[in-house]
Amino acid sequence: MGHALQQAYDRLPDRFMGFGPRKTSPGEGWRVGVIRIHDFFVRLTGLDHPPESIAEWLRIPEHGLATCVNGRVFTDPLGEVTRWRQAIGNYYPEDIRLKKIASRCVTVAQSGQYNFPRALQRGERFAADAARTQFCSDIISLVFLLNCRFTPFYKWLHRAVADLPVLGAVIHAQINELLASADPREQAGIMEHLSGQAIQAIRDQGLSDGSSDFLLDHAAAVHEKIKDSRLGERLTVIP
Numbered sequence: 001m002g003h004a005l006q007q008a009y010d011r012l013p014d015r016f017m018g019f020g021p022r023k024t025s026p027g028e029g030w031r032v033g034v035i036r037i038h039d040f041f042v043r044l045t046g047l048d049h050p051p052e053s054i055a056e057w058l059r060i061p062e063h064g065l066a067t068c069v070n071g072r073v074f075t076d077p078l079g080e081v082t083r084w085r086q087a088i089g090n091y092y093p094e095d096i097r098l099k100k101i102a103s104r105c106v107t108v109a110q111s112g113q114y115n116f117p118r119a120l121q122r123g124e125r126f127a128a129d130a131a132r133t134q135f136c137s138d139i140i141s142l143v144f145l146l147n148c149r150f151t152p153f154y155k156w157l158h159r160a161v162a163d164l165p166v167l168g169a170v171i172h173a174q175i176n177e178l179l180a181s182a183d184p185r186e187q188a189g190i191m192e193h194l195s196g197q198a199i200q201a202i203r204d205q206g207l208s209d210g211s212s213d214f215l216l217d218h219a220a221a222v223h224e225k226i227k228d229s230r231l232g233e234r235l236t237v238i239p
Contacts, residue, residue: 006034037080044068050087054230057096058238062141066150091148095228101207102223103237104142108198109216111135112191120184132187136175139194143167146201167201 010033014021024032030043042048044064051057069089076082091097112135119127137154140161144151147164151157162172171194178190195215202208208221219235226232 002034002036009033037078037084041068041084050084054093054096054228057092062151062239063153066152069150070152091150095226095231097145097148098207098222098226099231099238101142101145101202102219102226102235104138104145105202105215105219105222106235106237107138108135108142108195109214109219111138113195113214113216116191117188120188128184132178132191135191136178139198140171140175142198143171143201146198146205167197170197 022032030039038048044067045051045060047056047060051060065088069085073081073085092100111131116128116131116135119125119131137157140157141151143161143164143166147166147168149164152160158172158175161168174190174194178187178194181187181190192213196213199208199213199215199218202218202222203210207225208218210218210221212218223232223235
């Protein structure tokens with residue numbers, strides 16, 4: 001059946017009602033046309049079944065999980081897509097979410113609150129720009145975690161965060177301001193403000209009761225809430 005569907009697809013014109021032509025990037029042919037359900041999920045997760053163990057969850061790139069559950073399903077007569085989506089769409093086990101939130105507390109603080117101003121003081125503009133970019137990616141990742149939503153592929157990060165109910169629109173707008181500013185002091189101030197908003201959201205979810213305005217100081221409080229000893233032995237940074 002799949003082969004016949006692909007043959008029918010190949011016979012379609014590459015232009016329709018002014019749209020087209022269809023373009024396929026090198027190595028990305030699998031994304032256009034027909035693909036078996038099994039092959040689709042194996043390609044994205046590396047598994048022939050929905051993730052079950054902590055190791056399986058952590059091995060899958062987060063943007064792969066996002067792709068598994070994004071988009072509309074118009075028909076699923078076998079129920080296989082629904083089975084995968086229900087298993088993955090319930091989101092990470094809570095201990096993994098906490099581990100990732102603690103990790104983002106570390107990396108956001110390091111890149112934006114610590115390394116960015118220090119790089120500027122040393123006149124290292126490349127390092128400062130790299131820290132700013134890392135800060136933007138990681139604080140968006142943190143906001144996705146606080147919303148219990150998988151972070152998509154990097155080129156969709158900024159656009160996708162705007163739709164999240166917890167801090168989404170605020171983060172989206174202020175990152176626009178951060179990237180538009182040419183004043184390093186203003187940039188540092190925006191990063192501090194964004195970090196403060198993330199801290200408040202972490203407090204609102206009951207993950208920390210600390211009063212520090214340095215995001216790193218809240219990482220340990222979040223990490224202490226992890227129950228599984230395989231994740232909770234020590235605070236380490238994970239993707």
